[in-house]
Amino acid sequence: MASQISLLMENQPGALSRVIGLFSQRGYNIDSLSVAPTQDSTLSRLTMTTSESREVIQQILKQLYKLIDVVMVQDLKASEFISLEMALIKVSNKSEVISKIEKNYSSLEFSELDNKKEKTILRLIGDTDTLETLLVELNDDLIEVTRTGALGMTLGDVSLETEEETKVIY
Amino acid sequence: MSNEEINGGDALIRALADENIDLIFGYPGGAALHIYDAIYKQNKVQHILVRHEQAAVHAADGYARATGKPGVALVTSGPGATNAITGIATAYMDSIPVVVISGQVASHLIGSDAFQETDMLGISRPIVKHSFLVQSAEEIPVVIKKAFHIATSGRPGPVVIDVPKNMTDPNYKFEYKYPKDLVMRSFPILGKGQDEKIAAAIELFRSAKKPVIYSGGGTIQADASKELTEFSKLIGCPVTNTLMGLGAFPGNDEQFIGMLGMHGTYEANMVMSEADLIFNVGARFDDRITNNPSKFGLEAKKIHIDSDPSSIDKIIGVDLAIEGDAKIVMQQLIEQVKSTGFDQSIYKDWWSKVEAWRKAHGLNHDMLQLKNEKDIILPQQVIQSLYQTTNGDAYVTSDVGQHQMFAAQYYKFKDPRKWINSGGLGTMGFGLPSAMGVKFAFPEADVACVTGEGSIQMCIQELSTCGQYGLPIKIVNLNNRALGMVKQWQDMQYGGRYSSISYEDSLPDFVKLAESFGHVGIKVEKLSELNDAMKESFAMKDKLVFLDVLVDPDEHVYPMLEAGGSMSEMRLSKDKKTF
């Protein structure tokens, strides 16, 4: 499974481009990326998955933390964590698709979002690998797919939190 | 006393003054005009008008390297900003604290492809430590304060402040307050190294038989040269400096084995490849040092001290990483050695080996003695003459090419911050403008710019700036009538097929060129005339002298590491190699 990195960054214009820029600048690959503000509106939380090696991930973590706009970084794999993502898929042969899902993909949560039209939108939630296997199987049935990218969070007491602020006095 | 109301342009300049900046280098233009008006109205911050924005940043950079204080450049939007880019990248690669303030089109025009609009934050993003787009006039003082703090703390680096024109609107006034402190979220600055690691480092020295101290630009940046020297004296093993680290340990000390790496000395590279302990402080295992990383230091335990954790284990995995400020860590190490004592005699055998290497193929620092029938000047002799004339005390800036490597090899820098060159980016054109920055900082000191006829032409326009401000720099042009370093590679790897390294007959008459700017030009063609000309140049205290020295066009820089090889695989001359 790909590694997941979560980070808190300033919710400011330019911050996201610095994070993404770092990946292209240093030649790291990102598989997926998701970002939105947290309960603290001055901070955004970003989750990314990458299939880079352990050594490269160590470098990525350090390089990310070095960015002034990045407040805290976490390698989710370093402790127990959960990971999931959501996908919306549009299909025309709804009943066939649903039976495929029910038969082989019981770990995925799914619901029908729009049953008034011929082409239906289904919502799927689950772990990335299972979702991807399903999407491969459904390939011919899919009209449109959109995914959030993986989200993750460590369990229990281990949390991604900001450090204390540093006050610099002159 | 309540603070008076001032506009954004005045606030910007006043904030610079409050940051103890008294000198900025720049070039005006539309988007920066309010700021230039603010400059006109005061006298605390002097503005130096350069002739090209690249030079403004290089000058600020040279000032910063020589003084340890941040340098400042001011440019307008669009072409002014893009011209500054090479300067910013140069400072970034060598971790130099430079603050670049760029004008920008008014906020409401951003994104509309307005006249002289360019996305400066976007263009500069990969080559800055951080950047700001000013969002309101009121935040200008805080942004300035943060910019200087970020540029100068931890591992230093350039910071860009992009200022939309409306932020400096003369008619919009607000209360000026310069912040006394700053709150930064998650901005750790490393200080001490962990005590047990300090002890472990000394133990590694105790159990080593063939250690080496390898120091880089970080030691100079951290002002840790004194500590490095003291520590090295206590340990007593060979010391080598990188191109960026020259002067951190005195180049004329017997314990110094010269620069290492691509054009390092034979003994330094041999020491690195046979060492059983490599102690790296403030260097980054750059590819110009390690040669092939998979063949690097295979027998050696490695210690790495760095203020930037991302430099550790980036290229070369180490056994003991000490994250911290080089100066503080070195002080801790000194304490540790002093309290436990250290027996240097354990390295006696190692030193006899090192001395044998030095004797076999060390650099000849007495080449001025060599005479030849045609009285041709070798480039190394020019550097040795410069060294003699200035007693090794000058500030020496350089450009990029063979002349740079000869200067690094033969000018035995005794002090830190006196060797000013673009190591990381290798920017031709850096030499003259950076020398201007140094000369402004130290008007009484000898400042030499060692350059080549190729490089000097990349910022030659600054001869005019030097005239305007009366900067008596000595330009030592190692004129080999070719892009010598490129030619050397074409000799070695392309069967002597000289592709685009010659200017044919188009080189200017540098003497006349210098004179046309009101300077002195001297041309030297004979070895027998070299020393006198050099002395004459430096004797003219208030004149910029362009010393155009015609040197042997066929000389190569040696030693040279063989591409893809280990550090012991070197070419020692045109027909001698170690592999």
Ligand SMILES: Cc1ncc(C[n+]2csc(CCOP(=O)(O)OP(=O)(O)O)c2C)c(N)n1
């Ligand atoms: C801006 C820039 N362009 C190209 C290069 C590639 N380059 C490195 S050394 C060199 C030749 C420099 O010639 P010169 O200044 O005459 O120095 P020499 O090697 O002859 O001493 C070139 C073209 C560079 N380093 N910088």
Ligand SMILES: [Mg+2]
């Ligand atoms: Mg040349």
